[in-house]
Amino acid sequence: MAWGQKKRSGRKEPVFSGFAASLSELRINPLDRVTIADDKPPDRRARPRKAAAPNTEGPRRPPGEGGRRAKKRTRARLSRLFYWGAVLALWAVIAVVGLLIYIGAHLPPIQSLEIPKRPPTIQVVAADGSVLATRGEMAGNNVLLKDVPSYLPNAFIAIEDRRFYSHYGVDPIGILRAAVANVLHFGVSQGGSTLTQQLAKNLFLTQERTLERKLQEVELALWLERKHTKAQILELYLNRVYFGSGAYGVEAAAQKYFGKPAKNVTLAEAAMLAGLVKSPSRLAPDRNPEGAEARAKIVLAAMADAHLITAQQAHASAAQPSYAVKPASAGTTNYVADWVGDVLDDLVGQVDQNIVVETTIDPKLQSVAEAALIDELAAKSVKFNVSQGALVAMTPDGAVRAMVGGRNYADSQFNRATMAKRQPGSAFKPFVYLAAIEAGLTPETIRQDAPLDVKGWRPENYSHEYFGAVTLTQALAMSLNTVAVRLGLEVGAAKVVRTAHRLGITSKLETNASIALGTSEVSPLELVGAYAPFANGGYAASPHIVERIRTVDGNKLLYARGKEAPDRVIDPRGVAMMNTMMEQTLISGTARKAEIPGWTAAGKTGTSQDFRDAWFIGYTARLVTGIWLGNDDNTPTRKATGGGLPVEVWTRFMRAAHQGVRPEPIPGTQRGGFLPEVAQFGQPVDVPVPAASPAVERQPQPVRTNVRPEAAGGLDGWLVDRLFGGH
Helix, strand or coil: CHHHHHHHHCCCCCCCCCHHHHCCCCCCCHHHCCCCCCCCCCCCCCCCCCCCCCCCCCCCCCCCHHHHHHHHHHHHHHHHHHHHHHHHHHHHHHHHHHHHHHHHHCCCCHHHHCCCCCCCCEEEECCCCCEEEEECCEECCCCCHHHCCCHHHHHHHHHHCCCCCCCCCCCHHHHHHHHHHHHHCCCCCCCCCCHHHHHHHHHHCCCCCCHHHHHHHHHHHHHHHHHCCHHHHHHHHHHHCECCCCEECHHHHHHHHHCCCHHHCCHHHHHHHHHHCCCHHHHCCCCCHHHHHHHHHHHHHHHHHCCCCCHHHHHHHHHCCCCCCCCCCCCCHHHHHHHHHHHHHHHHCCCCCCEEEEECCCHHHHHHHHHHHHHHHHHHHHHHCCCEEEEEEECCCCEEEEEECCCCCCCCCCCCCCCCCECCHHHHHHHHHHHHHHCCCCCCCEEEECCCCECCECCCCCCCCCCEEEEHHHHHHCCCHHHHHHHHHHHCHHHHHHHHHHHCCCCCCCCCHHHHHCCCCECHHHHHHHHHHHHHCCECCCCECEEEEEECCCCCEEEECCCCCCCECCCHHHHHHHHHHHHHHHHCCCCCCCCCCCCCCEEEEEECHHHCEEEEEEECCCCEEEEEEECCCCCCCCCCCCCCHHHHHHHHHHHHHHCCCCCCCCCCCCCCCCHHHHHHHCCCCCCCCCCCCCCCCCCCCCCCCCCCCCCCCCCCCHHHHHHCCCC
16 A cells, blocks of 8 residues: 555656756757857858747846837947047147147247338439339338228229128138139139238238148238228238239339329229239239230229129220320330349448439430430341340440440340450450550551461451551551551560450450450440540549439438549550540541541441451540440351441430530540541541530541552451441
């Protein structure tokens, strides 16, 4: 019985209690098993899991719990985004502040905004006080906004910054508008800078297109707007902006282009001034009047569109512009101004203030010299293949009265009068003859004109003719080469060079036999200066152009030319002999076309090898004038000789320069000199004395006979006159 009861009960499983009881329901899902053969995760797409039957026994997820978790994740993302945005914004602020500090640290001193530093203005004036040229930047007097017509500042506002009165130094709308316009036009067609930004740039910033410069411009524009009123900024702008041709400010520009103060400009002129700001060098009316006028019409249209003037006013001003622009000229006075600039450093050192340079230039003679040279070249340059020329005229004591350094300054700024070095040819022979005179020879001394051999070199007269025994006067007047070379060999090339240097030649001269024929190069200025002692009685004459240098207000004299007595470089006897001989060059020699009624004159022609250079240096007791004609590339001319075109230019200038002046004889000729010996040159020549000068004694003239024909020496004499029509 008891056994039977035991069998009915069967086997009992162990029962866990506590923590072990909670694990009794644990079951392992097949997906939770680790598969050793394949470490890859199961392909859930290939074997989709069947929807599990609702587990009525396990814990259930509360309704809405998934939405709450999604919201939490969104809030977390937003929190992180806000955090990092704040961090980046902070760093951006730090970077901007640092950039502003860096830019501010590299700005020029603020005080320079009020008084901008510019190169000094150098005003070059003539002997009569008239202005010849202005060098450097020209700043006019400051004008007040209330003193100019309202349409003058309005023209700048209309074309440069229509929102001037509504922005704070920088105009974002204007920048956006300019950017759109530039994109549409595939280039830079508009600028976004305000007038305030332009003022900041014009006051002291450079014109370079860099980001740093632009940021400096913006920072300074904001500073200007904070410190000044709109009216003050506009006034500063009008007095500082650049208008081309060295003019700063509306006052300087109005004087430069219209010859009137800014308060008197017309509406059309105001529009032209406003139009220059875009491109002052390209649109300057003295260089491009058509471009300036076209730009002014655009400004007038902009003013009408902005309702600053009426459409009728714009139309009337555009139809009848009143631009009184001075016409462009050859500008030969600029050669004078350039030479003044070259010598300033030696006279006063570095120029750091506005100055006035008073020169020796006679504006009337300068005008005559310019016309004489340019007109003769215009008429005959093609015929003779001569493209350039130079003229220097000075008093016997060296004061330069006129100087033309080239045919047209606008085409070439190279000053041929002071800088070009060319062979003088026979124009150098007076120094050879003077050395011979000082060695004891006289104008009557006889020398042979015959073939010559100097160590294989055989100098010849151009005509290949030889006249045997001739006097020195005859040889110089006819420019016989063989006689000049014989004299050079006789006195020595070194003595010839010393003589030329003593009289004023500064260039290096070669001490060889050919020096007698002018083979070493010299400039027109020094050659004319070296002839001056013949005209003044034998004294050294240093060519000069500056008399005084003073400040603009006249309160300080920086330089004044001294009045020291010059040194004697030729004794009176030598002066008389040389002048007597060189007078014959104009009477019966190679410069017979050179004549100034009532005046005695002397000089010498010169033509270099292959007709490359044509010279004539002639003088009276009043002026010493030299002419050079040739080509810059040293190519030969078409038979241009010193006795032709240079003599014509010289005669035209000297006749005008001596008109109405009482004649005076050159030193040594008033006593008759050595005329009896040179009387064989030809027939009497009657030089009339003007009726206005009855007290002037008639000078004895040589009597011309036909004992000996006139002959050519070098390249500029008798035969060339006959063969080529005297040119």
